[in-house]
Amino acid sequence: MHCKCSKAGGLQLMDSPRVARPINKNLKPLETEPMIGETPTLALDSWLTPNSVFYIRNHFDFPDISDSPDTDWVVNVNGSFKNPGSFTYSDLSKFPKHTQAVTMECAGNNRTDLTPRVPGNQFESGAVSTAVWAGISLSKVLESFEIDPNSKELLFEGKDSGEPEPGVKTQNFQRSLPIDVAMHPDTMLAFEMNGEPIGVEHGGPLRLVVPGWYGMASVKWVRQITALDSPFEGYFQTYKYMFRSGEIPARPVSLMQVKSLITSPMNGTDVKGDSHSISGFAWSGNAEIASVDVSTDGGSTWKPARLVGPSDKYSWRQWNFSWISTNTGHHTILSRAKDKLGNLQPAKSNWNELGYEVNGFKSICLNVI
Ligand SMILES: Nc1nc2c(c(=O)[nH]1)N[C@H]1C(S)=C(S)[C@@H](COP(=O)(O)O)O[C@H]1N2
Ligand SMILES: [Mo]
Numbered sequence: 001m002h003c004k005c006s007k008a009g010g011l012q013l014m015d016s017p018r019v020a021r022p023i024n025k026n027l028k029p030l031e032t033e034p035m036i037g038e039t040p041t042l043a044l045d046s047w048l049t050p051n052s053v054f055y056i057r058n059h060f061d062f063p064d065i066s067d068s069p070d071t072d073w074v075v076n077v078n079g080s081f082k083n084p085g086s087f088t089y090s091d092l093s094k095f096p097k098h099t100q101a102v103t104m105e106c107a108g109n110n111r112t113d114l115t116p117r118v119p120g121n122q123f124e125s126g127a128v129s130t131a132v133w134a135g136i137s138l139s140k141v142l143e144s145f146e147i148d149p150n151s152k153e154l155l156f157e158g159k160d161s162g163e164p165e166p167g168v169k170t171q172n173f174q175r176s177l178p179i180d181v182a183m184h185p186d187t188m189l190a191f192e193m194n195g196e197p198i199g200v201e202h203g204g205p206l207r208l209v210v211p212g213w214y215g216m217a218s219v220k221w222v223r224q225i226t227a228l229d230s231p232f233e234g235y236f237q238t239y240k241y242m243f244r245s246g247e248i249p250a251r252p253v254s255l256m257q258v259k260s261l262i263t264s265p266m267n268g269t270d271v272k273g274d275s276h277s278i279s280g281f282a283w284s285g286n287a288e289i290a291s292v293d294v295s296t297d298g299g300s301t302w303k304p305a306r307l308v309g310p311s312d313k314y315s316w317r318q319w320n321f322s323w324i325s326t327n328t329g330h331h332t333i334l335s336r337a338k339d340k341l342g343n344l345q346p347a348k349s350n351w352n353e354l355g356y357e358v359n360g361f362k363s364i365c366l367n368v369i
Helices: 041-045 090-094 138-145 235-239
Strands: 028-032 035-038 074-079 085-088 098-105 128-137 153-162 171-178 188-193 207-209 222-228 242-245 248-252 259-264 269-271 275-283 289-295 306-308 317-324 329-339 364-368
Touching: 041 259, 085 090, 098 188, 128 138, 138 188, 171 235, 259 329, 275 289, 275 329, 289 306, 289 317, 317 329
Parallel strands: 074 222, 269 364
Antiparallel strands: 028 035, 074 085, 098 128, 128 188, 153 171, 153 222, 188 207, 242 248, 259 275, 275 317, 289 329, 306 317, 329 364
């Protein structure tokens, strides 16, 4: 199998004078109103993504958070709780701090790989990033409010609002979680990202971080938590973030599917000599990564890569492969990952109407000179 190398992509800078809101000039822009930007290809080669290049995916314009945290950010707790009420950002200091590295991938990452093409943000590979998040386990924060044992879900509301699409009623960003996921000790209300207070771009002062789940579950700018007796049926729950494809019954998108990416060298690069180091990342929301294989002949034969770097429960695993090339010219390099539950990355992504969970093999082309 032969490939043709096109020019390697580099850092793209954003230039949008119309936007007064905080924008991130280091991201690969998709939209500015609301702000949507991918992590640039070069920055994907780092285990932790610096805050300045962590991808941003907003459905609405940034909310006004000027009432916080100096004047204290209030979160209302209502619905089926024995003691409904509220807590504030500063109340959180009395709870033990929970810190963990979490890889977050937007459900629409790599949407551009699907054929036929689907509408939505045309993400390439950069809607995935990893940060060390710190905050408080949500279950600890909610203990004193005493949730009704018959509750089915917790609903989270962000402060951002707008029309999700023309003609659909103005609403806040809202998503729910099953009780067991919401109350899992690793589901947290986070206030720190890579050791800094979370910036407004990423949901500061307070956001949910749901490890293992696609990004839509990690509601930013959390202002309200409601315990529900029946499943939430809002726009972002039952219309968006549903895997819909032909006859198969639609199902909600939840855990990140097993996937791997080659992050170095970059696609389309000329590489010198015959000894090459190929590396990338692999992740799965279901379990830790068990193995990664690499093919340097377009998928005919595979050899195991070495798993390197930190091995954390909720973050991607770096891998490395030493390749001795035997001839010059263009080569198609592929990687495939397997997680510890035996889930295999598929060669081809499952096409679906809204373009979620795109996790098929992602090849790069290298020109050996
Ligand atoms: N309040 C709110 N929370 C949100 C969103 C949003 O638009 N509003 N987008 C979600 C989606 S789809 C993703 S992928 C992640 C992105 O988080 P980030 O912008 O910090 O990368 O936030 C999620 N939480
Ligand atoms: Mo997303």
